[in-house]
Amino acid sequence: MTTTAGPADGRILVTGATGYVGGRLRRRLEETGARVRCLARDPQRLAGRTAPGTEVVAGDVLDAASLGPALAGVDTAYYLVHSMGAARGFEDRDRAGALNFARAAATAGVRRIVYLGGLGDDTAELSPHLRSRIEVGRLLRDSGVPTVELRASIVLGSGSLSFEMIRSLTERLPVMVTPSWVRVQAQPIAVADLLDYLIAAAGVPLAASRVYEIGGADRVSYGDLMREYARQRGLRRLMVPVPMLTPWLSSLWLGLVTPLYARIGRKLIQSIQHPTVVRDPAALRDFPIRPVGMAEAIARALAAESAGPETRWCDAVSSAGAERSRAGVRYRGRLL
Numbered sequence: 001m002t003t004t005a006g007p008a009d010g011r012i013l014v015t016g017a018t019g020y021v022g023g024r025l026r027r028r029l030e031e032t033g034a035r036v037r038c039l040a041r042d043p044q045r046l047a048g049r050t051a052p053g054t055e056v057v058a059g060d061v062l063d064a065a066s067l068g069p070a071l072a073g074v075d076t077a078y079y080l081v082h083s084m085g086a087a088r089g090f091e092d093r094d095r096a097g098a099l100n101f102a103r104a105a106a107t108a109g110v111r112r113i114v115y116l117g118g119l120g121d122d123t124a125e126l127s128p129h130l131r132s133r134i135e136v137g138r139l140l141r142d143s144g145v146p147t148v149e150l151r152a153s154i155v156l157g158s159g160s161l162s163f164e165m166i167r168s169l170t171e172r173l174p175v176m177v178t179p180s181w182v183r184v185q186a187q188p189i190a191v192a193d194l195l196d197y198l199i200a201a202a203g204v205p206l207a208a209s210r211v212y213e214i215g216g217a218d219r220v221s222y223g224d225l226m227r228e229y230a231r232q233r234g235l236r237r238l239m240v241p242v243p244m245l246t247p248w249l250s251s252l253w254l255g256l257v258t259p260l261y262a263r264i265g266r267k268l269i270q271s272i273q274h275p276t277v278v279r280d281p282a283a284l285r286d287f288p289i290r291p292v293g294m295a296e297a298i299a300r301a302l303a304a305e306s307a308g309p310e311t312r313w314c315d316a317v318s319s320a321g322a323e324r325s326r327a328g329v330r331y332r333g334r335l336l
Contacts, residue, residue: 028195061101119152186221
């Protein structure tokens with residue numbers, strides 16, 4: 001295997017820099033002294049939020065002409081873009097964006113692409129969201145640019161979509177009727193561990209493109225996560241399992257009791273119809289990272305919530321399709 005340079009040795013492009021993971025990654029990279037460039041559809045949204053040496057360029061992965069200048073001179077490019085919040089056609093949008101980016105990166109001579117995808121068995125019948133995430137990874141790997149694809153399950157951190165759903169349900173419902181998806185096994189990862197993997201992926205030895213499955217120390221269900229959240233918050237909660245509740249009905253149920261936008265909730269639920277656990281432990285061999293377990297990840301998220309989350313899942317307009325107001329983000333009359 002070949003040895004590669006670390007993240008501070010060349011210019012780094014971060015797409016999705018206004019989003020939940022991208023916003024935190026940008027700050028972590030800036031703290032390492034890396035030469036960071038951010039691609040944003042609306043550069044004004046990053047005004048005053050970046051380090052003095054960070055470049056912000058206007059561009060969109062759906063606008064192929066905008067990608068050449070953004071990728072010029074880039075060593076490592078992080079691809080953290082998705083269209084899950086789109087009302088329709090998100091798979092076509094994700095496919096077009098990945099193809100545009102892959103071609104532009106190859107033309108620009110980018111050394112490496114790092115992509116964050118979704119964890120799932122690609123031999124199974126996947127949800128449209130997970131199927132799209134896996135297709136995007138394949139398109140990036142097919143570019144000819146060596147690509148590290150990190151496939152993650154639930155991300156636990158203050159402001160993450162999954163954590164806010166867990167928090168809202170557990171705080172608001174003393175008695176919960178829980179459909180079957182609440183019992184599906186997952187392998188949640190703390191957002192800090194996810195960021196460690198993303199940063200290390202820029203320098204991990206790589207002879208060719210590689211997929212790594214990453215997850216925390218525990219295999220648990222959403223029900224386990226809600227019970228642990230309740231334990232740490234000192235709440236008594238009763239869960240009553242039911243044999244069926246379709247993703248569509250579940251999304252309506254979520255919309256009644258949480259501030260989640262129903263469209264996003266439905267796609268999230270569809271993504272956890274099948275187990276999302278690590279089957280290939282190669283990441284533990286190739287990365288010097290030992291992720292924490294569920295209890296520690298929730299404790300960290302709760303501590304960070306009290307100080308105010310660094311980023312939230314709804315920060316990216318593409319994630320939520322939300323209306324902005326002075327009071328916050330509005331979801332069909334609800335504010336976050």
